[in-house]
């Protein structure tokens with residue numbers, strides 16, 4: 001695999017604090033959702049990405065509004081970073097009229113064209129040919145927008161994955177493929193579904209670069225994404241970035257994940273992306289107690305407000321089920 005050049009970057013203290021805010025907001029959103037599921041408040045399947053936040057923050061941080069993301073079931077945080085208000089996102093989880101699809105859909109399939117968010121597909125891997133189509137559109141229209149397409153290592157074993165990467169490689173499309181390799185596809189561990197160690201090497205078969213990185217290091221994810229986004233924008237084609245990570249909760253909130261050991265979970269929790277980034281920020285004197293407290297208070301207020309708003313929002317009327325069906 002040819003080495004991908006390290007992209008130089010410099011982030012101002014305010015930008016680093018913004019990254020810290022997003023990491024913590026996305027964590028808090030998912031953690032609150034997990035509690036709300038147990039309280040029977042949520043009307044959607046919930047697939048938290050707790051432990052994987054650095055991937056979303058590192059990949060979305062360098063995007064423009066016109067760029068598109070193709071998120072997965074575990075990527076609610078990417079909606080927030082692309083500009084969906086926490087209130088609206090929480091309403092979506094509660095299936096209220098104030099949600100993205102006005103209560104007619106689970107959280108997993110909604111998109112927001114104006115914000116560059118493409119609705120997810122149920123079939124794993126099927127979002128990738130769609131991402132390729134989007135990239136092809138940008139190429140034909142000669143606009144320098146970029147597509148960031150997310151998928152799990154499980155999805156990388158589907159035919160759609162290979163067709164999408166092949167087409168993207170042949171057409172040199174402006175796509176950054178982000179593999180969230182969290183070690184399990186539902187209950188299936190990596191070694192039972194793949195005979196290779198790194199999904200990243202699959203890119204070589206389609207004529208472009210792939211790199212495997214620490215997906216729990218937000219700056220490593222940002223650095224790799226920055227380079228890949230710049231290449232895509234310049235017309236130099238796709239890149240595959242495999243982010244090694246781990247999901248702390250089960251596949252969904254109803255999965256108790258008996259197929260893994262406590263030791264394994266403890267090992268990955270010790271690699272939590274948030275404390276490591278906090279240590280870095282404190283060592284650089286970007287973050288102190290007061291700043292951290294202010295950010296945490298802002299997050300608590302945002303999440304409390306979102307839950308309150310969603311709880312009090314109206315339910316959809318039955319007759320609305322048949323409106324907005326056709327474009």
Ligand SMILES: Cc1ncc(C[n+]2csc(CCOP(=O)(O)OP(=O)(O)O)c2C)c(N)n1
Pocket residue numbers: 074122123124125151152153154155156158180182184185186251
């Ligand atoms: C083609 C297809 N096969 C099976 C499923 C059922 N399914 C939903 S999520 C999931 C596991 C996905 O694993 P991975 O792609 O690694 O993503 P992760 O959930 O780990 O983030 C499975 C098997 C599906 N939705 N689509």
